[in-house]
Amino acid sequence: MSRNFVSNRALAVDASGIRKVFDLAAKMKDPINLSIGLPDFDVPDIAKQAAIDSIKAGQNRYTQTQGIAPLRERLRADLSREIGRDVGEVLITSGVSGGLLLAILATIDPGDEAVFLDPYFVMYKHLLTMAGGKSVIVDSYPDFRFHADRVEKAITPKTKLLILNSPSNPTGVVMSEAEIRAAVEVAKKHNLLMLSDEIYEPFLYDIDRNRVGATHSSPGYGGANGDASVAPTYSPPVLYEKVVILRGF
Numbered sequence: 001m002s003r004n005f006v007s008n009r010a011l012a013v014d015a016s017g018i019r020k021v022f023d024l025a026a027k028m029k030d031p032i033n034l035s036i037g038l039p040d041f042d043v044p045d046i047a048k049q050a051a052i053d054s055i056k057a058g059q060n061r062y063t064q065t066q067g068i069a070p071l072r073e074r075l076r077a078d079l080s081r082e083i084g085r086d087v088g089e090v091l092i093t094s095g096v097s098g099g100l101l102l103a104i105l106a107t108i109d110p111g112d113e114a115v116f117l118d119p120y121f122v123m124y125k126h127l128l129t130m131a132g133g134k135s136v137i138v139d140s141y142p143d144f145r146f147h148a149d150r151v152e153k154a155i156t157p158k159t160k161l162l163i164l165n166s167p168s169n170p171t172g173v174v175m176s177e178a179e180i181r182a183a184v185e186v187a188k189k190h191n192l193l194m195l196s197d198e199i200y201e202p203f204l205y206d207i208d209r210n211r212v213g214a215t216h217s218s219p220g221y222g223g224a225n226g227d228a229s230v231a232p233t234y235s236p237p238v239l240y241e242k243v244v245i246l247r248g249f
Contacts, residue, residue, distance in 0.1 A: 012129045016122040037169075037200075067092025075249060083237050087245065096199040099246045101127055103195055107161060107244075108133035114195075115154050116163035117146065119170055121197065124163060134158070144171040148182035155190050162192045164236060167200040174204065177233045184240045194243045196236050201247055207234055 018036065025031045066072065072090045079087045093099040100123060108114065110132030116124055117140040125135045136154045140147065151162070164183055166175040175183070187194050237243040 009130055009132075013126045016126075018122065079245070079247075083235065087237065096197065096246045096248055097123060100124070100195075100197070103244050103246065104128060104131050104133070104161075107193060107195075111158060112160040113156060113158045114161035114163055115151060115159055116165070117144075117151075117168075119144065119168075120163075121165060121169045133161075144168065144173045146175055146179040146183055148179075148186055151183070152186055152189075155186070155192075159190065160193060161195055162187050163195045163197065165197040166234070167203055169197075169200065175234075180233050180236055181239065184236055187236075187240060187242065192242070194236050194240060196243055196245050198235060198245060198247045201235070204234060 025033065067090070071092060075092075076087060076090045079090070091099070091102070093102060104114075104127045108128060108131040111134070112132075113134045113136050114124075114128050115136045115138060118137045119140070120137065125137070128135045136156075136159065138147075138150050138154050140150075146164075162183065164175065164180075166180075167173065183194070186192070233239060235245070237245055
């Protein structure tokens with residue numbers, strides 16, 4: 001008797017469009033690849049040498065699951081200085097995609113809903129499906145901006161998570177300060193956890209991160225009115241504590 005050994009969970013995850021394009025490109029001669037964010041230069045020599053030095057020093061064993069302490073402590077200090085408060089525990093993952101998987105598995109129960117904008121990073125929907133959650137996708141066309149009224153209409157009693165991605169993959173849109181404030185107000189009103197996917201945060205070239213941290217750590221930071229108007233706000237945790245931040249380094 002024939003038996004299907006593939007789980008319904010796996011069957012519910014379809015192939016992403018970008019992977020289908022990869023398959024087509026593999027059959028072409030010298031295609032121009034504009035698909036994913038791979039740099040057109042090699043790893044810097046200083047990074048190569050640091051890896052070589054670590055190997056030669058015998059650092060070739062399993063690390064702590066959460067990441068080695070010196071790295072976590074350095075990232076926590078840097079991010080806390082930038083955000084203007086202690087950001088709490090830092091977890092080192094295998095890329096932000098791995099972090100997304102862990103964050104969603106740790107927070108989403110079957111039937112929970114997560115709201116995010118369309119267009120969106122392809123993994124959001126599939127990770128939520130695997131966790132038993134429901135994707136509630138909000139149209140952001142034609143300008144790809146965050147429209148708080150549209151998002152709020154999508155919220156139900158089952159909504160647990162609001163996912164933001166700025167700068168956005170795939171549109172490249174950067175949320176304005178007004179949009180971030182509006183998103184935070186929606187999250188506060190409905191007691192939502194925010195997941196802020198900031199993998200492309202280093203591309204915010206005009207942000208003075210030292211000034212932001214110094215300003216928001218001053219008296220009145222994130223007070224009753226969430227007053228943070230004296231410095232640019234480009235990341236939700238500056239205004240709201242119920243945020244999981246995902247970044248690369």
